[in-house]
Amino acid sequence: xxxxxxxxxxxxxxxxxxxxxxxxxxxxxxxxxxxxxxxxxxxxxxxxxxxxxxxxxxxxxxxxxxxxxxxxxxxxxxxxxxxxxxxxxxxxxxxxxxxxxxxxxxxxxxxxxxxxxxxxxxxxxxxxxxxxxxxxxxxxxxxxxxxxxxxxxxxxxxxxxxxxxxxxxxxxxxxxxxxxxxxxxxxxxxxxxxxxxxxxxxxxxxxxxxxxxxxxxxxxxxxxxxxxxxxxxxxxxxxxxxxxxxxxxxxxxxxxxxxxxxxxxxxxxxxxxxxxxxxxxxxxxxxxxxxxxxxxxxxxxxxxxxxxxxxxxxxxxxxxxxxxxxxxxxxxxxxxxxxxxxxxxxxxxxxxxxxxxxxxxxxxxxxxxxxxxxxxxxxxxxxxxxxxxxxxxxxxxxxxxxxxxxxxxxxxxxxxxxxxxxxxxxxxxxxxxxxxxxxxxxxxxxxxxxxxxxxxxxxxxxxxxxxxxx
Numbered sequence: 515x516x517x518x519x520x521x522x523x524x525x526x527x528x529x530x531x532x533x534x535x536x537x538x539x540x541x542x543x544x545x546x547x548x549x550x551x552x553x554x555x556x557x558x559x560x561x562x563x564x565x566x567x568x569x570x571x572x573x574x575x576x577x578x579x580x581x582x583x584x585x586x587x588x589x590x591x592x593x594x595x596x597x598x599x600x601x602x603x604x605x606x607x608x609x610x611x612x613x614x615x616x617x618x619x620x621x622x623x624x625x626x627x628x629x630x631x632x633x634x635x636x637x638x639x640x641x642x643x644x645x646x647x648x649x650x651x652x653x654x655x656x657x658x659x660x661x662x663x664x665x666x667x668x669x670x671x672x673x674x675x676x677x678x679x680x681x682x683x684x685x686x687x688x689x690x691x692x693x694x695x696x697x698x699x700x701x702x703x704x705x706x707x708x709x710x711x712x713x714x715x716x717x718x719x720x721x722x723x724x725x726x727x728x729x730x731x732x733x734x735x736x737x738x739x740x741x742x743x744x745x746x747x748x749x750x751x752x753x754x755x756x757x758x759x760x761x762x763x764x765x766x767x768x769x770x771x772x773x774x775x776x777x778x779x780x781x782x783x784x785x786x787x788x789x790x791x792x793x794x795x796x797x798x799x800x801x802x803x804x805x806x807x808x809x810x811x812x813x814x815x816x817x818x819x820x821x822x823x824x825x826x827x828x829x830x831x832x833x834x835x836x837x838x839x840x841x842x843x844x845x846x847x848x849x850x851x852x853x854x855x856x857x858x859x860x861x862x863x864x865x866x867x868x869x870x871x872x873x874x875x876x877x878x879x880x881x882x883x884x885x886x887x888x889x890x891x892x893x894x895x896x897x898x899x900x901x902x903x904x905x906x907x908x909x910x911x912x913x914x915x916x917x918x919x920x921x922x923x924x925x926x927x928x929x930x931x932x933x934x935x936x937x938x939x940x941x942x943x944x945x946x947x948x949x950x951x952x953x954x955x956x957x958x959x960x961x962x963x964x965x966x967x968x969x970x971x972x973x974x975x976x977x978x979x980x981x982x983x984x
Contacts, residue, residue: 529640743898743924762979771948828911896921
């Protein structure tokens with residue numbers, strides 16, 4: 515099965531659509547490359563643009579590409595040529611057979627590409643070939659043959675036929691982000707501006723006017739299947755404020771998510787194994803705990819939630835701030851209240867360890883039980899029917915727990931999506947742990963989804979999109 519990946523899959527069989535201005539910009543900076551080098555550059559660029567949030571936040575912009583892959587798919591290309599011309603950077607720390615070299619598109623290339631997106635240009639071109647294309651050319655949801663995808667996921671994806679949004683409000687939002695970044699060019703402000711701009715760029719080129727609502731546009735979502743059963747589309751990766759700008763003014767559009775989804779599912783799994791966890795029970799029963807713990811740790815509530823979910827998924831709780839490759843340290847460092855200050859980071863980490871101390875023993879017991887079962891069977895099949903071998907996880911607890919919990923989350927959301935036709939709502943966007951719909955989801959549909967999946971512990975709540983002057 516061909517699943518969403520950074521660059522381990524083959525170069526896309528679909529054209530990558532760009533505007534004439536974008537193509538002119540890319541052509542101007544690559545005019546002296548060979549055809550093979552140009553295609554390799556396009557592969558690194560497209561991989562970055564399609565998963566900008568992932569490669570920027572988790573891997574700091576690096577794309578892993580095996581040497582054999584380059585030799586097979588881009589015969590005659592030389593990555594050193596791209597590096598010599600300043601188009602990409604090469605991380606030469608690799609382990610033969612295990613960890614490939616990594617490549618990163620230069621910041622100025624991304625900045626120029628987004629700048630070209632703002633220029634007025636008619637017509638769309640295929641970045642690979644420079645030939646004209648239509649927006650519909652890139653509307654094929656997956657490269658994977660339909661028979662390789664579990665029926666539930668196929669049926670859910672088939673329910674998403676159109677997604678409507680307000681481009682005018684999005685452009686106002688992006689102008690605000692651009693102004694903030696230009697006045698204070700920090701890494702975080704650059705990321706927010708570029709990430710939302712790339713999401714909008716990916717959507718707008720495939721969109722068309724609404725037949726009756728002036729100023730509203732729509733597109734057919736092209737979902738990509740992830741290894742856990744989640745499905746992804748560009749709007750999922752944008753900020754909450756951009757989603758508010760996109761959907762907040764459209765009549766009869768509703769936004770739903772599963773409250774404390776991964777936390778509820780973790781406790782559910784523990785109880786299935788007879789593992790008691792009073793700390794999680796208290797956290798779920800007392801809604802004030804989220805704000806209380808965030809205040810104790812001196813971080814925002816969003817960062818607190820990210821830390822908690824990372825630990826639930828198997829991330830190691832650091833003992834000191836110098837631990838390398840720690841997702842927890844990265845979350846704390848990037849929190850606006852910590853803002854990279856080492857003293858604040860140390861204080862927040864110490865407080866985080868104190869808050870989470872009662873959770874550690876039951877959590878470890880649960881993780882060990884899950885891992886032992888996967889080791890014994892040699893594989894794991896999650897709730898949407900996707901199987902992964904134990905060897906795929908390379909002894910990483912986080913991957914195994916993610917396959918389990920995200921599979922349960924996807925099972926519920928895909929099931930609810932498929933119930934739309936019977937219960938009078940139209941699914942417009944999958945949000946991993948939620949749905950954007952035209953028409954409200956009635957309580958009867960939610961109860962039916964719980965009955966079908968057996969996941970009565972999940973609570974679907976509405977979170978209205980509100981446009982204001984903030």
